[in-house]
Amino acid sequence: MAIYKALPEFHGLATEQFFAEYAPRAQPLVIRGFAQQWPLVAAAKISPEGFVNYLLRFYQGKKARIFVAPPAANKRFYYNEAMTGVNYLSGEERLDLFLGRLLELLPRAEYPAISLQNSLIEELLPGLVSENPTGYFPDVMPRLWIGNEGIVSAHYDGADNIACVVAGRRRFILFPPEQTANLYPGPLNFTPAGAPTSMVDLNAPDVNRYPNFSIALANAYSVELEPGDAIFIPMLWWHHVESLEKVNALMNYWWNGSSSPHAISPSPIDSLNIALLAMRDLTPAQRNAWRQMFDHYLFKQGVDPASYIPEHQQHLLGKLEPDYIRAIKDYFIEKLKK
Structure with missing residues (x-):
């Protein structure tokens, strides 16, 4: 059983101090109670139904991108066995129907993993952000992720990220960028959800096929977040994320990089692809x-x-x-x- 390192934790961290002192270090940290005053978090703490009803107050009918993985996927959104595609289906669906399905699956012993991912909140639920503000990012529109129990394998983003759990619990396992080779990254240009992903199944690692993964594991950090808690994930830090309850939700803010709304072009990942093309021979x-x-x-x-x-x-x-x-x-x- 892996013994993970602990991340630094703060109970409240002033905006100025975070951006002046901690963000430039590019080291992850946890901010407990980051969104403890949000009505969204309060509704989620009452009940899954309370959380859903609160969201629907802002809903105006726009569809969102939904992902569904069958029970055989063991809650993991990933490639299929042959790596010719992915192990889930995706499509556009009304948010109210998706949330109703989420509640409908609560009492079931066997169920698919369903997830709404990477939706701009102001487009999907106008007014929600203004009722649940953060002083950290007055100009960055957060994104919403909702689902039941699911696993997103270790991947990295091209931007700094603060991710805040607003319903349920989530476990994060982080690896520093220098462990990239030991995580056996998959293809740059064929990914399960847009970001390059580790080929190792963290919950069932094949040590014969990926022998250096043990080195990455010895340098990994882990933390479990409750509603209202947030984590700072610097760009290019690998993170494996597990949703631990049948109703989970997260809001995240990307800034200062290729995943952010103000990303430069070409992005650093674009440059990496061009360098691979230019220097391959x-x-x-x-x-x-x-x-x-x-x-x-x-x-x-x-x-x-x-x-x-x-x-x-x-x-x-x-x-x-x-x-x-x-x-x-x-x-x-x-x-x-x-």
């Missing part, structure tokens, strides 16, 4: 030589490359004006057509 020695270039220009592991070049000749190393960024993008658009 290089020898190991050539790749190592290019690693030195990336370390110098991009990751700035030694002398800052902009520190000794005149400002007017720094180009991509210096301050970028919108017209220059547009010109660079246009250049690469033409370059990639060849």
Whole structure:
């Protein structure tokens, strides 16, 4: 049985302190009681029916993306056995019908895993956010995730994330970015739900096929969140998420990265794909030589490359004006057509 590390926990954390002191460290942490004053959380603590009824006060008929995995999937939304597709169905459904189905499944011993994922709350439930505000993100629209007991395998996001449990309980297991190789990432361009995913089933790991997973497990963190609790997950931290009750809900805020509403283009993940295309045929020695270039220009592991070049000749190393960024993008658009 794995022995997980504990995450730092805070009971209330001022907005200014979080963004000035903790977010720049890119280390995960837990904020207990982050949303304890929200009417949404209060309704969920009364009963599943109270939670559903509260949500429906704001519903105006818009459909949402729904995912359904059969009982044979063991609550895990993932690839199918042959990796030719996924083990669940998805489609558009009215929120009121989905929530009714969620309540209908409560007394059943065997049931499918159903989930509403990644819905912009202001589009689906206008007015809900203003009644359940956070001072952390006045300009970021949160997203809503609702379902019964389900498992989302370890994956990473391209943005910093604060995820707040608003109903039920969720268990998070986190792995730092340096454990990426030991998590055996799946394809970049064929994923169960948009984000690259670990090939290892954390609840039943195949140690013969994935022997280095034990190293990742020795460096993993775990925490269980109650309604109103939140977790900060820095970008590129792997996280395995389990919904532990038959009615679960989470609101999350992405910012400062490729998953956020204000994402730059191209994103870092786009750049990774382009680099894989550009360097796939290089020898190991050539790749190592290019690693030195990336370390110098991009990751700035030694002398800052902009520190000794005149400002007017720094180009991509210096301050970028919108017209220059547009010109660079246009250049690469033409370059990639060849």
